[in-house]
Amino acid sequence: MRVILSGGGTGGHIYPALALVEVIKHHHPEAEFLYVGSERGVESTIVPKAGLPFVQLNVQGFSRSISIHNIKTVQLFLKAVKESKKIIKQFKPDVVIGTGGYVAGAVVYAAQRMNIPTVIHEQNSVAGVTNKFLSRGATKIGVAFDIAKEQFPIQKVRLVGNPRAQQVAEMKSSFSWQQIGLRDDKETVLIFGGSQGAPAINLAVINAMMAFNVRNYQVVFVTGPKRYESVIKLLQEKNIAPAENVRILPYVDDMPSMLKQTNVIVSRAGATSIAEITSLGIPSILIPSLHVTGDHQTKNAQSLVDAGAALAIVESELTSDKLVTAVDSLLLDEKLSDKMAAQATKVGMPDAGDRLYKLLINAIEDKKR
Structure with missing residues (x-):
């Protein structure tokens, strides 16, 4: 199994992804991973320490006010999508997982455009901008709070919890x-x-x-x-x-x-x-x-x-x-x-990692049908 993960900006987006890696390794010891993060986020420090192959993209968030900053944000996003397609083509993943943050937006969107199975995970009760954007094209969506289900396409979303819970337990x-x-x-x-x-x-x-x-x-x-x-x-x-x-x-x-x-x-x-x-x-x-x-x-x-x-x-x-x-x-x-x-x-969901792993497998199987 070959898996690309992407999530950045805060530990809340990164640690669930790293926890999921442990679960996947348990089921597939031979699995290969690639983590795609941003140049500015803390993932550039956390992920390499976890021993995962890591590549960076130059992305940034939107400003709430109308400004030149937002024009550059769009330009960087489009460039990151292009670079993500090259990374995906070279790595050949079975599935791409996004756990939030602007970098995940570019990576998962690129995978969707290439018709590769994608899973997004929302850790909070209020869906983030990136996950809302990606939800229409996502194969499956996992949420940590039941209240978050109503913010996504109902036929795709499942309550899975946060993989960090299983890791800690x-x-x-x-x-x-x-x-x-x-x-x-x-x-x-x-x-x-x-x-x-x-x-x-x-x-x-x-x-x-x-x-x-x-x-x-x-x-x-x-x-x-x-x-x-x-x-x-x-x-x-x-x-x-x-x-x-x-x-x-x-x-x-x-x-x-x-x-x-x-x-x-x-x-x-x-x-x-x-x-x-x-x-x-x-x-x-x-x-x-x-x-x-x-x-x-x-x-x-x-x-x-x-x-x-x-x-x-x-x-x-x-x-x-x-x-x-x-x-x-x-x-x-x-x-x-x-x-x-x-x-x-x-x-608490001490089996959250296993739940998200099953959703990932379902996403791969759905794309094969």
Whole structure:
């Protein structure tokens, strides 16, 4: 089996593709892959580290205002489609998979024009611009949220979940809280605002530090690498030192391993985070980012809230008191946290990778008929 994957711009588009690669390798050890990414996206760093052959295209996104930038965007897209056709002709894939981002638009569109089976995967509850554009010509479409199905041609779309969920669920971990000076026999909340950190969440935690210092549970606060020093400085200015039950970290290299030991998580509501959280059945307090396309994080979070799997706090209403009250409600009320954990497990799809793989096989078979 020969597979081209494309997705870029953010980890939310890249990690599902890499997780799918693991599933395909399980079913087809001889499978060959080629990942096509953009020159500007983080995939240029992430994908080669994963050991996949990688080629780059020069693409860029549209500006919301009418400008010369958009004329260049169209020119770059047309050139990328032409280059994609050459790549596809040379690699001869059985199927081409797009997981979002502008680069996937060029690659998958080229494959559609060449009558090659294509599958697109939408991780969020609100469909991205690229996937909407590609949906008419796609052979099959997989979505991670049931609500997203109505945004695509119904005869093509299937609820499959996010392959990252299966990858995390199957990971082996020997992580212990003792590795960062905490105890394994205490309930622990992990507060994480994304790989770069979130200023609003960081400020709320700083203001809540005195309350967290006297709680009987443990608090692990991940600031983001570029925000760590400013967080420490603000705490010093307030003359607040973290107590023995609190740890402040700039970044976590192996988040899935830490998640497996976490009782409650406070986080953004990105697609990858939700896939990881639900695959492990972790009760969550979600604080959606307001600065994302289509406000999709709010809708992602609402899906979990509606299922009884999470609490949500609107960022504009986030305060230290609300944060502490929410954490207390889950860590100090065992019945509520157990109920929420059970609901998170129901929402999670630990077989998401296998589901998307089956959709991929269906796409190949449909084109043969």
